[in-house]
Structures are given as structure tokens and as C-alpha cells.
Amino acid sequence: MLFEKVNIEDKLKSIAHDKEADLLNEVKSILAADDYKDAQILDTLSQQNEISENQLIFDKLETNRIYHISQIKKTCVNYRLRFLDTKLFKGEIPYEAIAKIKQLENNHNTQLHGFKIIAPAKLFKLEHYDDPLLFAPIGNGYYYLIHKWGNDLNAFRRLMMWPVRDFENFVFCMFILSIFLTAAIPEGVFSSKANAANAGIVFLFVFKSVVAAVMYYGYLSGRNFSAAIWDSKYYNT
Numbered sequence: 001m002l003f004e005k006v007n008i009e010d011k012l013k014s015i016a017h018d019k020e021a022d023l024l025n026e027v028k029s030i031l032a033a034d035d036y037k038d039a040q041i042l043d044t045l046s047q048q049n050e051i052s053e054n055q056l057i058f059d060k061l062e063t064n065r066i067y068h069i070s071q072i073k074k075t076c077v078n079y080r081l082r083f084l085d086t087k088l089f090k091g092e093i094p095y096e097a098i099a100k101i102k103q104l105e106n107n108h109n110t111q112l113h114g115f116k117i118i119a120p121a122k123l124f125k126l127e128h129y130d131d132p133l134l135f136a137p138i139g140n141g142y143y144y145l146i147h148k149w150g151n152d153l154n155a156f157r158r159l160m161m162w163p164v165r166d167f168e169n170f171v172f173c174m175f176i177l178s179i180f181l182t183a184a185i186p187e188g189v190f191s192s193k194a195n196a197a198n199a200g201i202v203f204l205f206v207f208k209s210v211v212a213a214v215m216y217y218g219y220l221s222g223r224n225f226s227a228a229i230w231d232s233k234y235y236n237t
Helices: 008-045 069-079 095-108 157-164 167-184 196-220
Strands: 066-068 082-085 116-119 133-139 142-148
Touching (some): 069 116, 069 142, 095 133, 095 142, 157 167, 167 196
Antiparallel strands (some): 066 142, 082 116, 133 142
């Protein structure tokens, strides 16, 4: 017939079907672009990058997330942590960190580089010679904290790592330990007379023995003081 009746339901379905196809194509395009962006960020995180500054809009930054390299060093030394490139990180970087990088890049219309992580040495693939924090450099020795994941550090970690913080702390601890060991030695073991001179000689002997034993063990196991290794990518330094 020349003038057929119009079925409004069929027309409605036709329009809805066309819109649905367009919507699906749009969603697929968005997801594909999102997946590409994720892959691009992961690739950047896994590669060596010498960039020391990212161009970020200061007014859009959270000031409580900005840290100077001196503050990072002090924290790493106190808790015996490493501050190294993400390329060396062997743990899994959570998607939340990737999402925050994307959000930061979108907000500042840039692509971030030069990522670094604070974490215990065991979480890095260190070259021979419990709580990661992801940073991006923003210039002049300052870094922006992007994301933290994992469990918090043991509350006693700083105290336990205090003796190996630096050489001065090490000597002081060995000195105190030697005093206790000397006091624990029964009288008459090294001399029949108990006097200050003999006690001093015994103390020096104990102190020298303790320092030698601990330093020898440290040498064999490739240990070093925290102040010397906080930013080292080598295991035995």
C-alpha cells in the first residue's frame, strides 16, 4: 500500500537499536583507550628513566603530599628502607596506583616520568656489587607522593634498625653490649684479682671481639649502614 500504517513500537525499537549500537561502540572505544593508557603507565614504571622533574600545576597539588629528598632520606635511614626507581621494584603495583597516576596526568595535562618507590630492600630486584610508597619528581629535590599501599611498618622497626643506622650508632651499641657482657663474666676467669684495671682490660678485649665479630658478619653478608644504602641499587654495598 502507498500509505502503510506506522507501528510506533517498531520505530521506537529501531531508534533504540541504533543508539544502542552507537553506545556500545563508544564504550568499546573508551575502554580501549583506557587499557592503552594503563599499558603506557605500566611500561613507564618498568623502564629506566632519568627525568628528575615533571611539569605539574602547583595549585592543583596537595601540599601534604610534597616531600623533599632530605626528608625522604631521613625516613629511609631511620627505618632502613630504600628509595629507588620503580624499574627495580619486584612487588606488584596495585591498580589504585595506576588510577591515581592517570588522574594526576589528566588533571595536569601531562605524562609523568621518573617514578620512585620507598620500600624495604627485599621488595627490590637489587643488583650485586612490607610498605611501598610511590613518588614522582616535581623538581628541585622535591617529590610528590602518589600512592601508598601494603601494610604499615612494624612499630619497633625504627628501634630495631637504630644500631645499623650509621657507624656512630653501631659503635655506641657495641659499647653498651660490651659493658653488659663484661659484667656477665665471672670474677677470676681472666684474672685472680678483681680491680678496675683488670676490668678495663677485660672490657677492651670484649669490646674489640664483639666489634670484630659483628663487622666480619656484616662483611660476609654484604651488609652496610642505612645511611650508606638508602638510595643504592646494589645489594652488597
